Amino acid sequence: MLSVQGLESGYGRARVLFGISLSVEPGELVCVMGRNGVGKTTLLDTVMGVLPATAGMVAFAGEDVTRLPSHRRVALGMAYVPQGHATFPQLSVLGNLLVTLEACRGPREALEEALETFPRLKPLLKRSAGFLSGGQQQQLAIARALVTRPRLLILDEPTEGIQPSIVIEIEEAIERLHASGMAVLLVEQYLELALRLADRFLILDAGHVVHSGTAADLRQEETRRLLAV
Template identity: 50%
Template sequence: MLRIQSVRAGYDRTTVLHGVTVEVPKDGVAAVLGHNGAGKSTLLRTVMGLVPASAGTVLLDGEDITRLAPHRRVARGVAYVPQGQQSFPHLTTAENLQLVADGRPDGKEAVAEALDLFPVLRELSGRRAGLLSGGQRQQLAIARALITRPRLLLLDEPTEGIQPSVVAEIEETVLALTRRGGLSVLLVEQHVGFAMRAARRYYVLEAGRVTSSGDGGAEAEGTVRAALSV
């Protein structure tokens, strides 16, 4: 679904990604792991078009999107959930979802499907997003992205600062979405257990370079932990 080939990117004169190559399987999850400052978030921002690639290519289902503006990537089926459980805090849960659904011919159906995935949001539909817990705001952020019916979902640290019970819910939702087909996920994550259970492929970044990669699955957890401890 996605191939990031020899990509270099960064900010002003500072290069953060040094020739990174990552592949996301169709209807599957690729996990990117690494310590703070390794370049993980920059990688997602580059795929989204928020950080321009100075070299290399980004291919979405065979189409070169390296130079496309972010809104054109959205139109081609890319959705991005950044770090931080972002929402419009003064709007209710329902209003946050409706903002994304407005203007979409299938908006009402898409909202209903998102609420089926995260039933707690239906219970909290009238509550302002700023009053939700961190886990509930993260569920809201993912639900908003899914309303756009993406082919590729970019998730940046979706379990950061979230209680274990909600981590399990988010993990199961991600797995259920990929099992039903039509969605691929590029997951940046520090929760190694979650990442390895979800991923078909993994990549470890260190100082903007891929230092380890392989097939995902629980059996790869030890290998990844060892790579991260170096």
């Protein structure tokens, strides 16, 4: 589904990623972990085309997308929920979903499916997104991505700074999406959540992959040491 080979990227002259390689198979959930500032968000931004790759290749469903703009990657079946509960605050919940639906020319059923994933949003459709709680905004951000009916969902720390009750709802939603066959690339700091959800993981440090394995390997002391602050 997703193949990243020798990826390098950064900001101006500051290189952040140094030859990152990873893969996500169809229906697989891969978790990217690591301390703050090691390049996790830069990796997702580059995979999605928000940042240009300076070396290496990103392929999706067998097609080289390294030089494609983000909207072309979305059209192919990639969807990205960046860190920070990104919504259009001046629009209603429904407006946020419709903007995405119209942009991708999707069927109305896709909107209904997204709302089924996050039923908490249904009574809030007329409320401005800017007046939602942080957890509700995050649910809306993920629902907007789901409106595109992606084959690969990319999530950057979707549970960061969110009240525990909604963390549980988001985790359950990710689990259902994964069980339905959707591939997921997830950046997550919460080790216990990664243990419950991930098929495989990789750990970044200073822009390099320093450890990878199956979910069972996350229980190893070496893994926990690499994630310690």
